[in-house]
Amino acid sequence: MVHVEQIATLPGHQNPVYTVEPSQKPGIIFTAGNDKGVVEWSLRKREFIKVMFPVASSVYSLHCPVNAPILMAGERNGQVDVFDFIQQKITSRLIHHKLPVFDIKSVKSKSEILVASEDGTVSVWNLLTYELLYSFKVSNETVRVIAVSPDEKLVAFGSKDAVIRIYNLTDFSLIEELKEHQLPITSLCFSPDGRFLLSGSRDAQLKAWAVPEFNLHQSVPAHLFAIYDIKFHPVLPYFATASRDKTIKIWDADLKLLKIISIEKGYPNHILSVNKIAWDPETGNLISVSDDKLMMIWNVEFDS
Template identity: 40%
Template sequence: MLTVDVSLSNTFIGHQNPIFAVSHGLDASTIFTGGNDKGVVEWDMREGKFKRILCAVPASVYVLHLLEEEGVLIIGLRNGEVWFVDIARQELIHKTQTEKGAVFDLRVLPDKREIIATGEEGVAYVWSLDNYALLYKFPIADTTVRVIEPYPNTNQIAFGDKNGVVHLYDTADFRAITNQQVHSLPVTALAVTDTSLLTGGRDAKLVRLAQHDLSIIEAITPHMFTVYAILPHPSLPIIATVSRDKSIKIWNALSLALLKNISIERGYDAHRLSINTATWVGDQLVTAGDDKLVKIWDVSVQDS
C-alpha cells in the first residue's frame, strides 16, 4: 500500500496578480512563473527566493514551455503572441502570433522539431522550431481549445475543448482520428500515463480514457470545482491534481485511490484561492494560483 508524506518547503511571494503558468528552469534549482503581471519571473528554489524578472510582456501569460536543449523559454500570451526568449541572454529571439484570440496552451513535438499552439478560436497552429515558419493551420473545434497533450513515443496528440469534447489527431499529417464527449463543461486538463489518457474538466470530473479510441474507462469526482492540472509524477506511481477548490490531491496512478489531500482545511499552509497551475520538479510539486503565491511541496512515497 502506498503512503504519501507532503510538507511545505517554501512559499514565494512577489507576484502582484494571479499566476496562470509555471515551468521548470534549466536546472533543478530554478522555475519560471507568469500570469496577469505581464512579466515572467525566475525563482531560485535552492536559495528560496526571487532571482530575476526574465522579461516583460505586453499581455497576461497563459502558458510557459521550456526548450531545455536550446535554453529557450516559449511564452504564450493572452494577446495571441508566442514569444521565444533566450534565458541566458534575456533576449527575445523571435515572436509569432495566432490570427485571433489568446494562446491557452502550446506543446513541442520534438521528433518533428515543431511547436503546436491553440487558442480561443479553436484553431491549431504549427510552427517550425528551426526557422519559426508557420507550417500548418487547421480547425479542431468551433470553440476554444484550452489544453493539448501529445502522446509520448507515438504520433498522436489530444486536444480538449470548451464544449467538453476531447479530440485525437495524428501528428504525422494532423488528420483527425476520433473525438469523444467526455465532460459536460470545458476540458481544462489533460495528461498521458503509460496506459491511458486522463482528462479534467470544469465539471470537477477526472476521467480515464483509452488512448487509442478515447473510450471512457472510469470517472471520478476528485474536487469540488474545476480540475486545472493533472500531473503524473515523472517516476513514482502517483498523480497530483490541483483545482479551483484550493486543494491539491495526490492519487494512486493505477487505482486512482486518494492518498493525500492538501488544503487549509486539512491543516496545511496551502493556497487560499484557486490553484491554476502546477509542475513537478523532481520530487517537489510546485503550485501557484489566484492568491499570487508560488508554493513548493516536498513529496515522498513509501510502499508499505
C-alpha cells in the same frame, strides 16, 4: 501513505499566477500570470531571481522545449514570445493568433511547436526557424489544453465545447472525439507509459481513457470545481491534480486518492484557485501557483 509538508511560500507576483514551468536547467522554474513579466525562481535556494522579460499582456501558458534552449510564453493578445537563454533576450515572436494563447507544447521528434488558442485553432511552427507551417480548426470554441503522447504519435486537444479530440501527430488527421465530459475541458495528461489519457473538466470529473482505443476506463468525481491541471510525478507512478476548489490532490496510477492538500486538512495551502502545478525533476517536490499571487513548494514523500 503519502507525507506532505510545505517547505516554502514565495511571494513576488502582484496579481494572480496562471502558469508555472520547470526550466531545462535543474533547480530553476518560471512563473507568469496577470503581471507585466515572466519571473525566474531558484528552487534550490527557494528565492526570486529576476523578471526574465516584460510582456504586453497576461501570460496564460509557458513552455520550455526539452531540445531547445528557449522559454515560450503565450499571451492574452495571441502572440507567443520566444526567449533565448543563450542570447538572454527575446529573439522571436510568433504572431498569428488574434485571441489568447492557452497552451503550448513541442514535439521533439518533429521539431515542431503546437499553439492552442481561444480562436478554436491550433497553429504548428518549426522549432528551429519559427516558421508557421500550418494552422487547422479544432473546435468552434476555445482550445484550452494540449497533451502529446509519450511516443509522440498522438496529440489530444481539450476544448471549451467539452470535447476531447485525438489527432494523429504525423499528419494531424482526426482520430477520435471523446464526449463524456459535461462542461469545458480544462486539463489533459497522458500517463508516462502511454496507456492512459487523463482528462479534467469544469464538471470536476477526472476521467481515464484507455489508449489507443480511447474507451472510457474510469471516471472519478475528483474535485468540487474545475480541475485546472494534471501532472504525473517525474519517476514514480503517482500524479497530482489542481483545482479551482483551492485544493491539490495526490493520486496513484489507479486513480486512488492518496492525499488532499487543503486548508481544511490543516495545510497552509492556497486561499484561492490553484491554477497550475509542476513537479521539480531534481527533487520530486511539487510546485503550485494560484490566484492568491503565491507560489508554494511542497515536499511529497511516498512510503515504499
